[in-house]
Amino acid sequence: MTNVGEIVARFEQFAPQNWAEDGDPVGLQLGDLKQTVHKMMVTLDVRPEVVDEAIKNNVDFIFAHHPVIFRPIKKFDLADPQNKMYASLIKHNITVYTAHTNLDNAPNGMNDWLADLLELSKREPLLKEHEESLLKLAVFVPKKAAAKLRNALTTAGAGQIGDYLDCSYTLSGIGRFTPQKDSHPTIGKKLEPTEVAEEKIEVVFPQKLRSKILKTLRIVHPYEEPAFDLFEIQGNGIKYGMGRVGNLEHEMSVTEFAKYCQAKFKIAHLRIVTDDLEKRVKKIAILGGSGGQFYREALKKEVDVYVTGDISYHTGHDIIANGLVAVDPGHHIEQICKPYLQELFSKWNAENSWKIEVLQSKLITDPFIFI
Ligand SMILES: [Zn+2]
Missing domain, CATH: 3.30.70.120 (Alpha-Beta Plaits)
Structure with missing residues (x-):
């Protein structure tokens, strides 16, 4: 038997809260650090359907990558689905904790998990270390x-x-x-x-x-x-530091690399930002989440391709004008954190005899469907 405080204390040895970027609301978001935990669930997002999944599975602790409270609450009107979700969490005694940019920044955290998937070698952070x-x-x-x-x-x-x-x-x-x-x-x-x-x-x-x-x-x-x-x-x-830069094992064309990303991230569609699909590429930068604004850092590191989510129309133009190639596989590729987090918490569970059950959310929380 354990509580949320003990579980997150162990996690924060791996990715302390002070490694998060300024203003990122990481840590306890809703609930109580003293909450007893029998079952925890790891998830990328906390959405109403994820909360329903947690209730159905008798989960008392949700560990999420994306902060659940992302806009200040001005009125606690339950007609708002977001407020209704908070009320449901409180009613069912479910505590929510988030590890966002501290998990992105941590050695062997989110960005290393993404770089592992692309089998990048000779790694260094993309942004300031x-x-x-x-x-x-x-x-x-x-x-x-x-x-x-x-x-x-x-x-x-x-x-x-x-x-x-x-x-x-x-x-x-x-x-x-x-x-x-x-x-x-x-x-x-x-x-x-x-x-x-x-x-x-x-x-x-x-x-x-x-x-x-x-x-x-x-x-x-x-x-x-x-x-x-x-x-x-x-x-x-x-x-x-945030993001990773590393080398592919073999040089390949932009098209081949895009297909390689599709296979590795198990996604049906992605967007390519380039004016030359045949260009040969080997040095890759990857930053999970919305990293369009950091393309200049990728230029500074002289990478061939920058992989990140949520690239906007005008940023796409700037990327091409600067001779860089970008691949946007979507923000949702960060869902790979679920199996990694489940493995970490299961390991700490065994080491500390917490005797808790660690589940991962089975839901896809990508808001986009490609047709
Ligand atoms: Zn994200």
Whole structure:
């Protein structure tokens, strides 16, 4: 048994909310983080039919990629289908959480899933790459309590450097203090200068784990007032960014690439923006969602084709005028997040013994039909 808060805390180690673009309403959208979860459902969109599907399946937690509340609610008039849907979610105790651009930006998140599908190699983000700063903790602890604290810190996520886990460094020394009359010393007596054989443990961890690590330290450290240093260090932080650029295994024509996308994304139709269907292409940029506005970034990376959804008429003209080729497979290709999210949550479910059921919405929420 678990609750929404515990599930999303695990997810946010993978794609923290602060990796989202400014103004993107990610996180808890509706409901309660304390909501007990028996069954969760992952979905691309939260639409009235998706809510009906959740109710039918006794789902208590919906995890969505697209934010459900995308326009401010001015009147809660239930004649509006969107409001009716919110009311239905509340009535059935269903909590909704969304991970949007933080999931797009995350390493091994949405844009990597799309790039995986196209089998792109030598990848880098399309848009500006961010780096999450690392913090270093140096904590002084009595020798007898050192192993327990070190293990607790690494269990909480400290000590990861690249592919290495449980990284730490230890020095032995002597700690000195004089407990004052209102203190409650674990070692030593009030008003008596005390010396203790201590260890200094050093570990690094990403900024996002700051409160978790400090909470762990305060719980596990035996002293009333643990002594520690905490500082930001440069380099080796986790890099993240929007979109992906990479190479196809073989060069092909624009037409062949468009057919390749159709097969990979399992879609009947797509739009091609080009004045030369025979042009040979190999270097591809992909950005899930509505990425038309970022075509200049694709030009800067000197890609042959830019794959993104919702390209508008005039942006299409600009893309051609700049000698770029674009393929628009539609926004709905992001539905590939469903199996990937189901797999991730199922894995965390097993690791944490949550004993929940993880479903994926079976509905197609693409608003467009091609005839
Ligand atoms: Zn999207």
